[in-house]
Amino acid sequence: MSECSERYSKVAGRFTERVNGVPEGAWDNPAPPEGWVARDVVRHLVEWVPGFFESAAGISLPRPTTVDTDPVGAWATFSDAVRAMLDDPVVSAREFDGPMGHKSVEQTVDMIVTGDVLLHTWDLARATGQDETLDPDEVHRMLEGMEPLDELLRNSGHYGPRVEVPDDADEQTKLIAFIGRRP
Numbered sequence: 001m002s003e004c005s006e007r008y009s010k011v012a013g014r015f016t017e018r019v020n021g022v023p024e025g026a027w028d029n030p031a032p033p034e035g036w037v038a039r040d041v042v043r044h045l046v047e048w049v050p051g052f053f054e055s056a057a058g059i060s061l062p063r064p065t066t067v068d069t070d071p072v073g074a075w076a077t078f079s080d081a082v083r084a085m086l087d088d089p090v091v092s093a094r095e096f097d098g099p100m101g102h103k104s105v106e107q108t109v110d111m112i113v114t115g116d117v118l119l120h121t122w123d124l125a126r127a128t129g130q131d132e133t134l135d136p137d138e139v140h141r142m143l144e145g146m147e148p149l150d151e152l153l154r155n156s157g158h159y160g161p162r163v164e165v166p167d168d169a170d171e172q173t174k175l176i177a178f179i180g181r182r183p
Helices: 004-018 038-057 071-087 089-093 103-126 136-156 171-178
Strands: 095-098 101-104
Touching: 004 071, 004 103, 038 071, 038 095, 038 103, 038 136, 071 089, 071 095, 071 103, 071 171, 089 171, 095 103, 101 171, 103 136
Parallel strands: none
Antiparallel strands: 095 101
């Protein structure tokens, strides 16, 4: 298993814990970002990633259609497909031109999918009253990688305005605030 695959598995495993831990009736709780509910966090991940890889790299991933009735199953199907893609040496090494330049599937998953799952772990936990603690190594890695790209990321429309936090805030608080969430 490659370092990228291990990182995805670790981060996705924590998201899976949150998905499996959603209390009955909490899938419709309001979630960050504004206007979403808990199930929309799962919907976002299981819908955009397959569409992205299909259009950018010609790779078809299953598109679960059960988020409304079975968000747990939809996430499991999706996450298993990403793991299978990473564990297939031919697929993971496939290179293509995408928004982050010429990269392999593995590099692209590591750059954008793993990070998105990490951030949305916090969203799902916040929405459903679960432990919001994220992996500190991944938080550090992500914050360090995102801070130099502040203007580019803000202009992408994927992140809200940075929320001000004290200079001595922990890295997770800084990361969550960086993406426009109120920690």
